[in-house]
Amino acid sequence: MSNAQKHWEKTRSLLFVTLAIWFVFSIGIFLFAAEMNEVTGPFGYPWTYWFTCQGSLGIFVILCFWFANRQEKIDEEFGFNEREDG
Amino acid sequence: MIKGKFIDNLPKVYGIYTGGFIGFIILMAIGEQMGMTAKAIGVAFVAFTIFIYALIGYLSRTAQADAYYVAGRQVPTVFNGMATAADWMSGASFVAMAGGIYFKGYGYMALLVGWTGGYILVATLLAPYLRKFGCYTVPDFVGTRYGGNAARLLAVIVLTVASFTYVTAQINATGTIASVALDIPFQYAVYVGLVSILLCSMLGGMRGVTWTQVAQYIVLIIAYNHNYYCKITALSAQDKAQMYAGAVEEQEVSYDSEQTVDFQDVDLLQSHGINVADIKKLKGAGICTIKGILMTTAKKLCNIKGLSEAKVEKIKDVCKTLCDSGFVTAFEVSERRKSIFKISTGNFWF
Numbered sequence: 466m467s468n469a470q471k472h473w474e475k476t477r478s479l480l481f482v483t484l485a486i487w488f489v490f491s492i493g494i495f496l497f498a499a500e501m502n503e504v505t506g507p508f509g510y511p512w513t514y515w516f517t518c519q520g521s522l523g524i525f526v527i528l529c530f531w532f533a534n535r536q537e538k539i540d541e542e543f544g545f546n547e548r549e550d551g
Numbered sequence: 552m553i554k555g556k557f558i559d560n561l562p563k564v565y566g567i568y569t570g571g572f573i574g575f576i577i578l579m580a581i582g583e584q585m586g587m588t589a590k591a592i593g594v595a596f597v598a599f600t601i602f603i604y605a606l607i608g609y610l611s612r613t614a615q616a617d618a619y620y621v622a623g624r625q626v627p628t629v630f631n632g633m634a635t636a637a638d639w640m641s642g643a644s645f646v647a648m649a650g651g652i653y654f655k656g657y658g659y660m661a662l663l664v665g666w667t668g669g670y671i672l673v674a675t676l677l678a679p680y681l682r683k684f685g686c687y688t689v690p691d692f693v694g695t696r697y698g699g700n701a702a703r704l705l706a707v708i709v710l711t712v713a714s715f716t717y718v719t720a721q722i723n724a725t726g727t728i729a730s731v732a733l734d735i736p737f738q739y740a741v742y743v744g745l746v747s748i749l750l751c752s753m754l755g756g757m758r759g760v761t762w763t764q765v766a767q768y769i770v771l772i773i774a775y776n777h778n779y780y781c782k783i784t785a786l787s788a789q790d791k792a793q794m795y796a797g798a799v800e801e802q803e804v805s806y807d808s809e810q811t812v813d814f815q816d817v818d819l820l821q822s823h824g825i826n827v828a829d830i831k832k833l834k835g836a837g838i839c840t841i842k843g844i845l846m847t848t849a850k851k852l853c854n855i856k857g858l859s860e861a862k863v864e865k866i867k868d869v870c871k872t873l874c875d876s877g878f879v880t881a882f883e884v885s886e887r888r889k890s891i892f893k894i895s896t897g898n899f900w901f
Contacts, residue, residue: 483675490666517660522667529674536679 472543483532490521554639569769575599580665597732604751604763611755611762619756620687626761640771647720825866832857
């Protein structure tokens with residue numbers, strides 16, 4: 466396998482992992498919204514409510530950073546990085 | 552000539568800008584103490600921001616495609632992040648979404664998830680490839696990747712439809728702010744707002760927009776954190792601070808609270824010096840709106856357990872000052888209702 470192919474392989478699996486996490490926290494958990502809302506979660510709010518206001522959003526922000534960092538590492542590993550602009 | 556120097560001095564430039572902004576706020580506070588009217592302050596604020604944005608737009612004017620569409624690919628990461636964050640918090644979320652959630656409740660909060668989650672989709676599926684292909688716009692990328700003008704056209708249609716709702720909300724917010732600040736009717740204010748936006752963005756393209764967005768980010772982050780700070784103090788320092796936070800929140804949520812106050816619920820009284828326990832008692836007696844209090848006789852209010860005559864008088868006074876008009880015709884009410892709807896949702900799709 467060529468260098469570019471290996472790079473794409475890794476990039477693609479990172480992409481799918483990221484999208485899977487995105488799916489779980491934007492759609493997945495809300496399929497059980499009614500049940501989850503019965504249970505009290507952080508700060509005394511129902512779980513669904515908390516996830517809509519803070520939980521999912523926070524996870525998305527962290528996910529963004531994590532994804533960008535991982536991608537940067539993959540690019541570096543195969544010599545595709547473009548970090549010269551700082 | 553500005554570019555090279557400007558990029559190197561970014562933190563300094565925006566540091567000076569932040570200081571200037573805080574200085575401006577202090578100046579306005581002093582002005583208020585010296586008897587400057589709320590209207591004059593509003594106009595000064597709008598004039599100040601438009602002046603800054605127009606200045607940035609003018610300074611970053613350019614005729615090169617690379618600078619116009621992608622700011623010459625020269626924006627440092629952190630500043631790019633600031634500009635993107637300002638997009639998240641812009642008019643549509645600051646005014647329209649806050650208003651939507653305020654009026655329609657939980658259902659509207661789904662927007663928050665989609666709004667934020669969209670960034671993941673852009674970051675994973677679109678942005679890296681757009682960059683690698685060296686394209687400027689999404690239709691450009693789709694056209695190059697899938698070949699042919701059919702794909703390009705499809706991308707244009709999807710983008711137009713998707714951004715239509717967003718732009719509607721944005722323009723509505725622009726018009727509302729301009730009409731409140733300049734005290735002119737909404738239908739003219741919209742054009743004033745649009746002209747100032749064009750003034751700021753046409754000359755400099757993406758370069759101008761990015762630098763204005765960074766400037767806006769600083770304003771927004773101060774505004775949001777100020778509110779947050781007030782809430783924190785409210786939690787620790789009991790009643791007085793709580794009232795203050797309530798007042799700040801009220802201002803944040805909608806521009807039109809002044810007009811619609813007679814339909815608001817009694818919780819509003821909290822920001823006018825009535826304590827929570829008394830409001831609870833009112834609610835317990837089935838009086839949930841300001842109008843409800845005005846419609847109930849003082850004698851009946853005194854009969855509610857725990858409300859003294861003095862308290863009732865105070866509550867009544869506050870309510871009267873809140874809606875001084877006494878009676879309004881049905882026509883007026885319907886007119887007001889119309890304006891509420893327009894301003895708050897900013898979006899006819901919902």
